[in-house]
Amino acid sequence: MTQGKTSFQLLDGGLPSTSTLSTARSVRPSTNFPGLYELMPCEGELTTAFKATESRLSKLLEDRSRTGRDLHDSVLQSLYAIGLNIEAARRGRNDQTVERKETDDQIIHQINQLIHEVRGMIRELESGSIQEFDLSSELSTLCTTYEQTGQLSVKLNIQRGTMDVLTHEEEREILNIVREALSNCARHAAATRAVISIRMRDARIQVSIQDNGIGFSAAGQPRGYGLANMEARAKRLGGALRVQSKKEAGTHVIAEFSLEPELTSI
DSSP states (O other): OTTTOOOOOOETTTOOOOSSOOOEEEEEEOSSSOOOOEEEOOHHHHHHHHHHHHHHHHHHHHHHHHHHHHIIIIHHHHHHHHHHHHHHHHHHHHHOOHHHHHHHHHHHHHHHHHHHHHHHHHHHHTTTTOOOOOOOHHHHHHHHHHHHHHSOOOEEEEEEEEGGOOOOOHHHHHHHHHHHHHHHHHSSSSSSEEEEEEEEEETEEEEOOOOSSSSOTTTTTTHHHHHHHHHHHHHHOOOEEEEEEOOTOOEEEEEEEEEOOOOOOO
């Protein structure tokens, strides 16, 4: 066996094969491992594989185009309508104060920014260049959005190196868990401060969202939609969600899951 490399033998029923190799595929000596052989795909298999790849690519392009149309016809138009309704309501009010005007301007600015981002997503879908998802940037933008409302101060603590081990699927689920938790802080908990922490302990990732809101008594009460949604996302990552809360003592949401074990050589 070549040092530093792992070689494989052709097996037949779990034992080294002594039978004649099928002539459906060509066989050639391995260039990397003397004494072993490599199976070469036949022409028919290459044609089948190419057609399957072509079919998958065609479906992906169709899905990409359909997603772009849905974003334009549904999401973008709805955002336009919301902005117009806010403008119309502002013009129809007689008790327009400086504070109310600033709040309306801030909401309209956020809607316009979201419209700009959605249009950028549509352009990327049409051009075929999807921007890489970056969890740190998404979380920072989310925190800034809540900070701008002036109702919730959010601190973000991310342990160095944690983002490097996460898959895109894990990053998106973490973002959705944090987004749901912050929404609960602002809408239900009447919190003024929240701390988001993402850290790695051994081979586990822990996502923590803690606020100083009114809290609640979890004893004997069914979980609401928001908590159930976060719990489902944690389970999709193979982990679990814990909620610690007391009345007038804030709420602490913890999502934790294990990283997939790395394969090691024997």
